Amino acid sequence: MPAWNHTSAWNDSAIERYRSFAARRAVGLYNKHEVIDCANFCLKILIEFASGKGLPVVIFGRTGSKNVETALASHLPEWSSTEAFMQAVLDGIEANEIIDGHGSAYKNTVTVAVSDMLPGDMLGHLSEAPIGGRKGTWGHMQLVTSTTLRSPYGRAIPTSGSAQIYQGNLSTGIFGSSPTTVQKGSYYFRSDQTGGVALNTAVGRMFVGRSKPSSPLLGEKFYYTREGQNEKDAAEMWRDQDITPVRWNFNQFNKLGLIYDKVTPPNVGYA
Numbered sequence: 001m002p003a004w005n006h007t008s009a010w011n012d013s014a015i016e017r018y019r020s021f022a023a024r025r026a027v028g029l030y031n032k033h034e035v036i037d038c039a040n041f042c043l044k045i046l047i048e049f050a051s052g053k054g055l056p057v058v059i060f061g062r063t064g065s066k067n068v069e070t071a072l073a074s075h076l077p078e079w080s081s082t083e084a085f086m087q088a089v090l091d092g093i094e095a096n097e098i099i100d101g102h103g104s105a106y107k108n109t110v111t112v113a114v115s116d117m118l119p120g121d122m123l124g125h126l127s128e129a130p131i132g133g134r135k136g137t138w139g140h141m142q143l144v145t146s147t148t149l150r151s152p153y154g155r156a157i158p159t160s161g162s163a164q165i166y167q168g169n170l171s172t173g174i175f176g177s178s179p180t181t182v183q184k185g186s187y188y189f190r191s192d193q194t195g196g197v198a199l200n201t202a203v204g205r206m207f208v209g210r211s212k213p214s215s216p217l218l219g220e221k222f223y224y225t226r227e228g229q230n231e232k233d234a235a236e237m238w239r240d241q242d243i244t245p246v247r248w249n250f251n252q253f254n255k256l257g258l259i260y261d262k263v264t265p266p267n268v269g270y271a
Helices: 012-031 038-053 082-092 095-099 231-239 250-258
Strands: 058-063 068-073 109-111 122-126 138-147 161-167 170-173 176-181 183-191 197-200 243-248
Touching (some): 012 038, 012 161, 038 082, 038 095, 038 161, 058 082, 068 082, 068 250, 095 122, 095 138, 095 243, 138 243, 243 250
Antiparallel strands (some): 058 068, 109 243, 122 138, 122 243, 138 161, 161 183, 170 176, 183 197
């Protein structure tokens, strides 16, 4: 049976209600000390809202032990419950597949301009691994709950305003990675006397600013900057588009979730 009864489409009203729900739910999960990684945090909030409002969700990605391209569609008659669909999505989908990074062209999300971001949109963070399977992939994401960021003339880097974010995360230890409790933080931008941009955050271990590689083998740079340290490097992350704003592809959810009885994922492969 379908994961839930589908009675509505993603129209402007539904999307606006999703935005309000996402901001409230992010705070609720933070206060609850929910343990979750970054992609699952955003997916959980999307599915909770959609299932409660009878809206379709179709997420593409590579799942299972054989890493097979799969369409996880809430309207298909293969789910025993909403919880079964939720678990399949959380177990199978990663940040890179949500953001359409290297080897992924699923259009689960669409990019938006910095000035057009709204609550419920997300910020993708590019992995800095120079070699291997993670090179060029989006390794982290954050949920935006409020934003006044502005970037004139379509520039990639904000020049003023602020944004509140919440995120799931991973903590890397001797025995591998494990999810952390939900974290929150804020971006603040201002123009200085030389025309540069400064960034501050309230979150500690997250992707903000550049620091020494956390893994000598991968050379992957995780970002530990906070409270104004390494402001120049943090600004360069936006300028280099190492951070990109994205939005759920609600039109694709409608198209595939309301029209087709069978959904076939695009065969994008991995370059």
